[in-house]
Amino acid sequence: xxDEIEDLYRRTAPxxxxxxxxxxxxxxxxxxxxxxGVLEPVARSDDAGVMVTVLAxxxxxxxxxxxxxxxGLRRAFARAKGWAEATAGRGVVxxxxxxxxxxxAEHESPxxxxxxxxPLPAKVDLLRAACEGLAADPRIVDRWAGLVGIDTDTxxxxxxxxxxxxxxxxxIPQLAATANEGAETVRRTFGGGAWGRLGGLEVLEDxxxxxxxxxxxxxxxxxxxxxxxxxxxxxxxxxxxQMILQIHESIGHPLELDRILGDERNxxxxxxxxxDMFGSYQYGSPLLDVTFDPTRAEELGSYAFxxxxxxxxxxxxxxxxxxxxxxxxxxxxARAGVAGVANARATSWNRPPIDRxxxxxxxxxxxxxxxxxxxxxxxxxxxxxxxWSIDDSRNKFQFGCEYxxxxxxxxxxxxxxxxxxxxxxxxxxxxxTGVGDGSTFQVHGVPNCGKGEPNQVxxxxxxxxxxxxxxxxxxxxxx
Amino acid sequence: xxxxxxxVDVTGQAAAREGFEALARALDGLLEGDEVYLASFSGxxxxxxxxxxxxxxxxxxxxxxxxxxxxxxxxRHASGTLTLAGDLEVDRPRLARLVRDLREALGHLPxxxxxxxxxEPRSSERTDAGALPEGAAAVAxxxxxxxxxxxxxxxxxxxxxxxxxxxxxxxxWYSTRSFNLDWSFYHRADKAVKAGxxxxxxxxxxxxxxxxxxxxxxxxxxxxxxxxxxxxYRVFLAPAAVHEVVSILCWDGxxxxxxxxxxxxxxxxxxxxxxxxxxxTLVEHTAGGVAPNFQEQGFLRPDAVPLLRAGGYAECxxxxxxxxxxxxxxxxxxxxxxxESLDLAAGDLPQAEALARxxxxxxxxxxxxxxxxxxxxxRTTGMTRFATFWVEGGEVVAPxxxxxxxxxxxxxxxxxxxxxxxERELILDANTYGGRSTSSARLxxxxxxxxxxxx
Numbered sequence: 019x020x021d022e023i024e025d026l027y028r029r030t031a032p033x034x035x036x037x038x039x040x041x042x043x044x045x046x047x048x049x050x051x052x053x054x055g056v057l058e059p060v061a062r063s064d065d066a067g068v069m070v071t072v073l074a075x076x077x078x079x080x081x082x083x084x085x086x087x088x089x090g091l092r093r094a095f096a097r098a099k100g101w102a103e104a105t106a107g108r109g110v111v112x113x114x115x116x117x118x119x120x121x122x123a124e125h126e127s128p129x130x131x132x133x134x135x136x137p138l139p140a141k142v143d144l145l146r147a148a149c150e151g152l153a154a155d156p157r158i159v160d161r162w163a164g165l166v167g168i169d170t171d172t173x174x175x176x177x178x179x180x181x182x183x184x185x186x187x188x189x190i191p192q193l194a195a196t197a198n199e200g201a202e203t204v205r206r207t208f209g210g211g212a213w214g215r216l217g218g219l220e221v222l223e224d225x226x227x228x229x230x231x232x233x234x235x236x237x238x239x240x241x242x243x244x245x246x247x248x249x250x251x252x253x254x255x256x257x258x259x260q261m262i263l264q265i266h267e268s269i270g271h272p273l274e275l276d277r278i279l280g281d282e283r284n285x286x287x288x289x290x291x292x293x294d295m296f297g298s299y300q301y302g303s304p305l306l307d308v309t310f311d312p313t314r315a316e317e318l319g320s321y322a323f324x325x326x327x328x329x330x331x332x333x334x335x336x337x338x339x340x341x342x343x344x345x346x347x348x349x350x351x352a353r354a355g356v357a358g359v360a361n362a363r364a365t366s367w368n369r370p371p372i373d374r375x376x377x378x379x380x381x382x383x384x385x386x387x388x389x390x391x392x393x394x395x396x397x398x399x400x401x402x403x404x405x406w407s408i409d410d411s412r413n414k415f416q417f418g419c420e421y422x423x424x425x426x427x428x429x430x431x432x433x434x435x436x437x438x439x440x441x442x443x444x445x446x447x448x449x450x451t452g453v454g455d456g457s458t459f460q461v462h463g464v465p466n467c468g469k470g471e472p473n474q475v476x477x478x479x480x481x482x483x484x485x486x487x488x489x490x491x492x493x494x495x496x497x
Numbered sequence: 498x499x500x501x502x503x504x505v506d507v508t509g510q511a512a513a514r515e516g517f518e519a520l521a522r523a524l525d526g527l528l529e530g531d532e533v534y535l536a537s538f539s540g541x542x543x544x545x546x547x548x549x550x551x552x553x554x555x556x557x558x559x560x561x562x563x564x565x566x567x568x569x570x571x572x573r574h575a576s577g578t579l580t581l582a583g584d585l586e587v588d589r590p591r592l593a594r595l596v597r598d599l600r601e602a603l604g605h606l607p608x609x610x611x612x613x614x615x616x617e618p619r620s621s622e623r624t625d626a627g628a629l630p631e632g633a634a635a636v637a638x639x640x641x642x643x644x645x646x647x648x649x650x651x652x653x654x655x656x657x658x659x660x661x662x663x664x665x666x667x668x669x670w671y672s673t674r675s676f677n678l679d680w681s682f683y684h685r686a687d688k689a690v691k692a693g694x695x696x697x698x699x700x701x702x703x704x705x706x707x708x709x710x711x712x713x714x715x716x717x718x719x720x721x722x723x724x725x726x727x728x729x730y731r732v733f734l735a736p737a738a739v740h741e742v743v744s745i746l747c748w749d750g751x752x753x754x755x756x757x758x759x760x761x762x763x764x765x766x767x768x769x770x771x772x773x774x775x776x777x778t779l780v781e782h783t784a785g786g787v788a789p790n791f792q793e794q795g796f797l798r799p800d801a802v803p804l805l806r807a808g809g810y811a812e813c814x815x816x817x818x819x820x821x822x823x824x825x826x827x828x829x830x831x832x833x834x835x836x837e838s839l840d841l842a843a844g845d846l847p848q849a850e851a852l853a854r855x856x857x858x859x860x861x862x863x864x865x866x867x868x869x870x871x872x873x874x875x876r877t878t879g880m881t882r883f884a885t886f887w888v889e890g891g892e893v894v895a896p897x898x899x900x901x902x903x904x905x906x907x908x909x910x911x912x913x914x915x916x917x918x919x920e921r922e923l924i925l926d927a928n929t930y931g932g933r934s935t936s937s938a939r940l941x942x943x944x945x946x947x948x949x950x951x952x
Contacts, residue, residue: 057607059567063578064595067561080557085582097558104633105546105553108640138605160758198759201768203873205760281549283689284650284681287865368559407868409880409899411687414952416878416901418870436871440901440952471651471679472545472559472929491952496874496905 019044020173020183023068023086027175030091032099037073037118039180040091041325042066042173043367050138051164051192052145055153058164060138067367072098077106078113082368110279116352119327120178126185128315129218133167133189136219141165144228151231152195155239159203160196163231165189165222166214174327182323188477189221190214190465193230197238204435206238206420209259210403214463214477215316224316237421240433246494247422247437253397253451254439254490255390258460260419262480263403265380266464268443269301269308270478272412273335274469275346275358276373286469287410290444291341293354299341302447307381308336310345310359317479318463319376326371328360335359335378339448346373365474372470377479383453390452390486392428398492399423399430400437408443416440436495446487454483510624510672513540513562513658517670519585520564520592521662527596528664534596535567535614537793538660540583541932544632546652548680551643553636558655561932565793566592568599572608575599613817613827615795618667623789627674627697629654638701639678642708646715650680657933659789669797671789673697673935678704679927681883682715688722688896690714691737691863691883695925714862714884723887723895729947731858731915733851733888736922736940741864743779743839743938745877746906748869751781751804752834753813757823762875762906766810771875771907773808774914778842780804781814786838787925788935791829792816798829804836808911839938844917846944851918853891854944860886860893864902876905878951901952908947915944 023042031038044066051058067084072095079101081094136144145163152161168188175181193208213225222228256264272289276282291299312320312330323329326348335343346354347362350373362371391399405418422437423430461481468475517538524534540562547554562581567574577595581588630638635652642648654676661669677695692711694704734742749755750762765771783790784800791797794817803811814830815823831837846854859881867879881900886893905911918941926936 056610059574059576059609059612060602060606061576061578062598065563065578065580067580069557071557077553078556080555082557082559082561084561084563084580085584085587087582087584087587090582090584094558094560101556101558101632105556105636108553108636110549110552110554138602142607160760196758196760201765201770201873203759203764279549280647280649280683281547281554283549283683284679284691288687368561370555370557405868405870405878407866407870407878407880407901409687409901410865410882411899414880414899414901416868416870416903416952418868438870442952468930471547472543472653472933475930495871496876 023173024175026088026091030088030095031177032072032095035072035074035099036114037177039071039174039176041069041367043170045168045170047166047168049164049166050141050145051162052142052149053162054160055146055149057142065366068094069367069370070094070098072102073113074099074102075106076112076114077102077109079105080370111353116349118178119176119180121323121327121329122181123322124183125322127187127216127320129187131219133187133218148193148228148231152193152235154235157197157199157239157242158195158235159198162194164192174325176327180327182327184321184323186216186321187218188214188216188318189218191222191225191227193234195235195238197242199242202242204238204241205404206234206241207402208234209462212259212262212462212464214318214465215461216318216320217316241421241435244433244435247398247434247492248424249493251489251491253394253425254487254492255394255397255399255425256485257401258458258482258484259402259462260400260417261380261482261485262462262464263406263417265378265480265482266375267406267408268412268415268446270345270375270378272443273345274373275344275350275354278344279350279353282469285471287412290411290413293356295341296343296356300339300448301336301341302339303450304339305383305450305453306336306339306447307334309333309379309381310335310361310376311379312360312376314377314481317377317461317481318477319479324360324362325364326362328362330360333359345375347371363476365476369470369472369474372474374476375467375478377481379480380482382456382459382483384455385452386455387458387484390454390484391425391430393452393486394425394428397425398434398437399425413443415443434494437492438494439490439492441490449488450485451488452486454485458484509542510626510656510674513672514670516583516585517660520588521668523585523589523592525664527593531570533569534664535794536662537565538658539563539932540658541656543653543655543933546632546636548639549649551640551646551648566595566599568596568603569612570603572612573603573606574609574612575602575606611818611821613794613821615667616665618665619797620668621791621797622670625673625697628699629674629676630699638704647683648680649683650678653677653929653933657935661791661793661795663795667795669791673787677925677927682711684715684719687899688718689883690718693927695927717886717893718884718896720895722898724898725887725900727951729949731855732945732948733855733860734943734945735862736942737924738861738864739841739940739943740924740938741867741879742906742909743841743940745867747835751814751836753815753819753823753825754834756813762869762872763810764873765875773805773907773911775808776844776914776917777808777910778806780840781836781838782840783838785840785939786937788837792831796827796829802828837936841940843919843921843941846916846918848918848920848942851942851944852888854916855888856891857889859897860888870903874905875907876903878903900950902949903951904949909945913946913948915946918942
């Protein structure tokens with residue numbers, strides 16, 4: 019198919035324009051899930067299409083189509099050219115100034131045990147066992163186990179000679195146990211759905227999927243009997259499966275260069291970060307080191323080239339707490355005149371690339387979990403995000419977690435339900451007082467980051483240790 | 498505006514309809530023995546133009562066609578979704594391969610005890626041609642409206658298609674041509690006015706009125722801002738803000754599965770431990786919305802399903818799967834059991850008197866990024882956004898710096914509800930995840946006492 023697409027591109031791209039490109043994406047996915055011991059309908063999808071772009075007179079237009087015939091591509095190029103001409107001289111930038119890719123490369127994410135290697139009945143058996151493992155008590159009123167296998171092929175061709183072909187395979191494992199008593203319901207999940215990684219079925223072993231159901235069911239029942247999280251200003255110890263949301267919402271999004279340039283102000287929002295902050299702004303305490311790293315093979319947002327054909331490299335965006343560079347791809351960099359990263363990504367063939375997070379990781383420190391707990395006189399430990407909300411400048415946030423434990427006198431104590439906390443990004447990270455070491459470090463993936471107009475939902479990766487914060491406003495439920 | 502294409506089938510609504518029928522005929526010919534198929538079709542021919550600072554950021558077009566096929570033999574069934582070329586000669590062999598794959602999968606799958614589909618064919622058709630501006634004309638109109646102001650947003654327009662076919666002979670078809678301009682005027686930083694103009698027939702005068710209204714609001718937003726301390730305040734929630742509150746409640750609020758598994762945020766309402774104000778009546782009003790009235794197993798939706806009636810819980814949205822699982826009748830809900838055509842009953846407060854009745858407090862133009870902070874208690878958190886003002890003596894005094902709220906819906910639309918406006922606004926959803934939304938909501942504004950701001 020890829021050869022056919024390449025041949026079609028050569029035959030259908032219009033002459034007499036400044037540049038053209040074609041981005042092909044084919045994604046096959048299968049979702050298998052068991053709920054309450056019953057197999058849900060198995061859902062398979064086979065999606066393929068192209069987005070072509072035309073640069074003419076400094077204007078740029080795109081057209082996306084699932085019609086991959088020669089006639090279909092000719093129509094798409096004609097529409098893209100029409101849009102380029104109609105908007106020439108009306109753009110936020112002279113698109114002729116944006117660097118174009120001539121990269122030629124092939125990249126494939128590593129897989130040890132391919133999704134297809136396990137027949138469907140065996141997958142069903144595996145999920146039945148997981149679902150059964152969640153059935154610890156009649157108070158568990160809903161239980162669910164699911165797997166999604168995704169295989170994505172992309173090909174980027176440019177009139178500058180570029181040809182980048184990439185294949186990424188991902189697995190997203192999910193578990194959920196809902197417990198109820200009277201008018202109180204609690205839920206415990208497998209990392210909030212954020213254990214997705216690139217790879218095959220080996221992800222199940224790497225993430226502890228098969229051992230998780232019994233623990234999740236037990237913890238759901240513990241929560242039913244637990245008191246509400248205490249209220250007050252105190253230390254807060256966050257597990258990696260909550261840290262990922264904290265990083266995502268209050269570091270990742272505010273550093274996206276397209277937000278800083280204003281593109282997202284009508285939808286996803288703006289940013290409290292301004293261009294003059296890079297290189298000097300103290301974003302967090304000196305313990306805060308954050309990298310943009312699409313090269314970490316198992317993370318959900320890994321790739322060798324972004325969707326504009328820029329080679330992906332690992333870069334520090336915050337080091338020693340100091341803000342260094344934004345998350346902006348080639349187009350945003352040309353507009354802003356600052357160095358960025360290779361993060362222009364599109365969710366599929368039918369949406370144009372915009373600035374995204376890929377993998378954004380908080381680098382490990384030197385404290386064990388026991389050492390972090392031992393430093394807390396009065397505080398709360400929180401695991402697994404279940405609620406997220408932040409203002410449109412990415413400053414005033416409030417997050418909720420599934421599971422909490424009180425920390426007193428340097429020791430983990432009883433379980434508490436409905437743990438919530440709120441704060442302000444611009445000051446929160448400066449109160450980072452402890453960073454977990456490699457033993458606390460976990461690799462997660464967020465499968466549903468939404469942004470862009472037209473809207474796009476994309477998969478991103480976050481890896482992080484547990485982290486300790488001082489002086490945080492913590493509270494529980496409404497009761 | 499010149500360049501209207503009124504009544505002209507420029508994006509191939511008729512062709513899309515014919516293509517759908519041809520697909521169904523092709524599928525009819527692929528079945529063996531007692532096999533049954535259910536096929537859901539979706540497609541669009543859309544233009545998207547993204548603006549920032551009154552200039553074009555990205556402009557383009559998307560043509561997409563998708564078919565989800567559920568192949569059944571008795572209670573065994575398997576489904577697959579295929580992106581289509583829209584050319585039957587290309588798609589026919591791919592459909593044949595999909596049917597073969599699904600037939601092979603049937604041999605490995607157990608019977609599905611919750612499988613339910615429409616067995617009494619009820620065909621339907623709805624086609625609205627609309628009158629939309631051509632793309633270049635739309636760009637020119639938007640840029641002219643900006644008039645040097647900092648405009649950011651998106652123009653989306655074109656045809657949206659949906660269809661259902663089954664081997665039992667049922668055919669349902671939906672095709673509309675619409676536009677949705679969703680934009681903001683910015684003053685500086687996060688101080689801005691949000692506006693929208695959406696519909697099926699472009700009306701230059703209506704658009705000018707929207708632009709003029711946003712321009713007036715922008716002048717108010719440009720005044721020196723005020724910061725308030727956390728606490729409880731009297732607020733007026735404009736319809737767009739009420740929409741955000743009602744939208745978060747659609748997340749597990751009205752589906753039978755969430756109801757029976759105790760995950761509904763209305764658990765206390767259902768258990769009789771809480772009550773909303775008797776003036777709160779919410780309906781899934783398919784007949785008054787713009788979404789298709791059929792779903793993926795071929796069931797038609799009734800014109801209206803009452804969700805909240807006089808402050809109490811009324812009925813659930815019931816998908817065929819939940820109907821089978823819990824032994825009740827389906828009311829044509831999709832698998833997610835979420836409303837698509839919301840209708841919140843009007844109250845008796847004239848909109849023109851809302852500022853005066855607010856007297857001293859906060860006029861909230863929009864809320865944003867809501868989530869549950871205690872689902873069992875129906876407590877939500879979120880932010881103010883866009884044009885939100887401090888009001889004294891019934892007059893706008895200053896724009897407000899953004900504030901976080903954390904408040905239960907039982908207080909907001911219960912004990913502390915002062916009034917709902919007599920006038921309502923129809924909001925056509927501007928979301929475009931995967932494809933352009935056909936959801937809508939018709940809502941009043943709400944005057945609320947003691948609304949809790951926390952940060």
